[in-house]
Amino acid sequence: MNHNEQHETAHKPVKRKEMTRRQFLSYTLGGATAFMSMGAVLPMLRFAVDPLLEKKQTGAFVKVIEEGKVTSEPQQVDFKVHQVDGWYESDPKMQAYIAKGDDGKVFALSPICKHLGCTISWSGPEAPNLYHCPCHGARYTKDGKNLKVAPKPLDEYEVKVDNGWVYLGPLEPNTRV
Numbered sequence: 187m188n189h190n191e192q193h194e195t196a197h198k199p200v201k202r203k204e205m206t207r208r209q210f211l212s213y214t215l216g217g218a219t220a221f222m223s224m225g226a227v228l229p230m231l232r233f234a235v236d237p238l239l240e241k242k243q244t245g246a247f248v249k250v251i252e253e254g255k256v257t258s259e260p261q262q263v264d265f266k267v268h269q270v271d272g273w274y275e276s277d278p279k280m281q282a283y284i285a286k287g288d289d290g291k292v293f294a295l296s297p298i299c300k301h302l303g304c305t306i307s308w309s310g311p312e313a314p315n316l317y318h319c320p321c322h323g324a325r326y327t328k329d330g331k332n333l334k335v336a337p338k339p340l341d342e343y344e345v346k347v348d349n350g351w352v353y354l355g356p357l358e359p360n361t362r363v
């Protein structure tokens with residue numbers, strides 16, 4: 187390379203890659219369209235998934251029996267609980283055994299056996315004054331204490347007594363035994 191060529195190379199202007207007007211317009215229009223679409227789509231998306239973001243409504247108390255009718259002998263009560271899970275609403279039937287303890291306070295036990303989930307019953311000929319499970323012979327005391335077969339005590343409903351009525355809430359682990 188001679189001196190002249192060297193000189194030319196050194197002073198050759200750096201070629202910048204410039205955006206054409208057409209590119210500029212398509213980027214600007216594309217960005218604006220995407221932005222406006224998001225504004226329209228996001229509320230729809232929020233509306234579509236909204237029920238999934240809501241907390242499950244299962245914690246309400248249900249009025250089940252007059253307090254005056256509850257005795258120290260457990261009695262079975264049937265009731266329904268309104269549940270909302272996303273878009274799905276249901277009213278599953280529930281059961282409880284309700285009785286008064288030695289302290290005179292009302293308590294309620296779940297009739298679902300803690301062995302494999304059969305339904306127990308109170309005080310048959312095979313188990314006087316005990317809960318009995320027909321499936322594999324589990325036994326529980328009036329307070330729900332597991333005596334045989336089942337590994338855990340019966341679950342207990344949250345109980346509220348208000349204005350002469352007994353209300354049952356969510357199930358929780360047994361607090362009596």
Ligand code: FES
Nearest residue numbers: 299301302319322
């Ligand atoms: S399910 Fe109740 S004893 Fe097995």
